Amino acid sequence: MSAQPDVESSSASDAHEGGFRPTFDVSTERGGPNYGKFVGQVREFMDRVRAALPSAELTDELLADLKSMNAKLVDFETDEWTSPSGTRIDLPARGNITLPPYDIVDAGPDGVDATITFTRFNLGGNGAAHGGFVALLFDDLGGMAAALNIEGICRTAYLKIDYRSLTPLNSELAVRCWVDRVEGRKVYVRGTLHEGDRLCAEMDALFIKLKPGQP
Numbered sequence: 353m354s355a356q357p358d359v360e361s362s363s364a365s366d367a368h369e370g371g372f373r374p375t376f377d378v379s380t381e382r383g384g385p386n387y388g389k390f391v392g393q394v395r396e397f398m399d400r401v402r403a404a405l406p407s408a409e410l411t412d413e414l415l416a417d418l419k420s421m422n423a424k425l426v427d428f429e430t431d432e433w434t435s436p437s438g439t440r441i442d443l444p445a446r447g448n449i450t451l452p453p454y455d456i457v458d459a460g461p462d463g464v465d466a467t468i469t470f471t472r473f474n475l476g477g478n479g480a481a482h483g484g485f486v487a488l489l490f491d492d493l494g495g496m497a498a499a500l501n502i503e504g505i506c507r508t509a510y511l512k513i514d515y516r517s518l519t520p521l522n523s524e525l526a527v528r529c530w531v532d533r534v535e536g537r538k539v540y541v542r543g544t545l546h547e548g549d550r551l552c553a554e555m556d557a558l559f560i561k562l563k564p565g566q567p
């Protein structure tokens with residue numbers, strides 16, 4: 353199980369005024385005890401699709417399987433606040449399949465430390481990770497660092513990434529995000545991504561604390 357930030361959780365019945373919710377109704381149970389394995393299989397499938405050259409017959413077979421699986425999920429759609437993909441804090445990246453599956457090592461007002469292993473699904477070109485996935489990783493963990501520092505929800509105003517050296521696949525990387533300074537609602541966040549001692553990328557970002565009711 354990943355270490356997770358200690359965030360306030362709200363009950364689903366809490367009054368909500370229409371803005372970005374200031375609290376997350378987090379869970380370790382939604383989707384059942386095997387939900388993490390399920391997400392793991394989805395991620396493995398995405399890796400395998402990215403890597404495969406299927407025969408025409410296999411493509412047809414998988415297409416039929418996927419249609420069948422999608423049909424099974426149709427009646428189970430829920431909103432973003434109660435989907436386990438995003439609120440299961442016991443899973444890598446809160447079980448959010450949109451995000452690279454980072455593991456939180458430590459998280460609090462002083463910053464967020466995590467590990468990430470990019471895989472074939474995250475391929476950019478010639479063996480290196482796609483820069484967009486690096487930015488996605490920094491946006492989420494930078495947003496988390498900002499939220500934990502100011503105890504409020506923020507949105508990204510800008511996110512600047514300096515790609516200092518190639519970000520590899522299939523190697524555990526260390527990512528750190530921390531608040532550099534706070535000026536009113538403006539939260540300036542920095543970040544680094546390392547393979548061992550080698551700096552792969554750096555982040556310089558501004559997050560804005562949302563006002564009550566702000567979307």
Ligand SMILES: CCCCCCCCCCCCCC(=O)SCCNC(=O)CCNC(=O)[C@H](O)C(C)(C)COP(=O)(O)OP(=O)(O)OC[C@H]1O[C@@H](n2cnc3c(N)ncnc32)[C@H](O)[C@@H]1OP(=O)(O)O
Nearest residue numbers: 359376378441446491492495496499507508509510538560
């Ligand atoms: C389960 C546990 C989970 C816990 C953690 C969950 C983490 C989840 C993390 C998820 C993370 C994912 C996050 C995402 O992906 S969020 C998705 C990506 N971001 C957006 O879509 C944001 C779109 N933009 C807006 O909504 C508004 O523009 C915002 C809200 C950002 C500001 O509009 P607002 O009307 O509110 O404020 P303001 O305009 O008065 O500006 C206020 C101040 O800021 C300064 N300013 C503004 N923009 C810029 C700029 N570009 N460069 C420099 N400065 C800028 C501005 O000059 C002013 O300064 P000052 O005059 O006061 O000095």
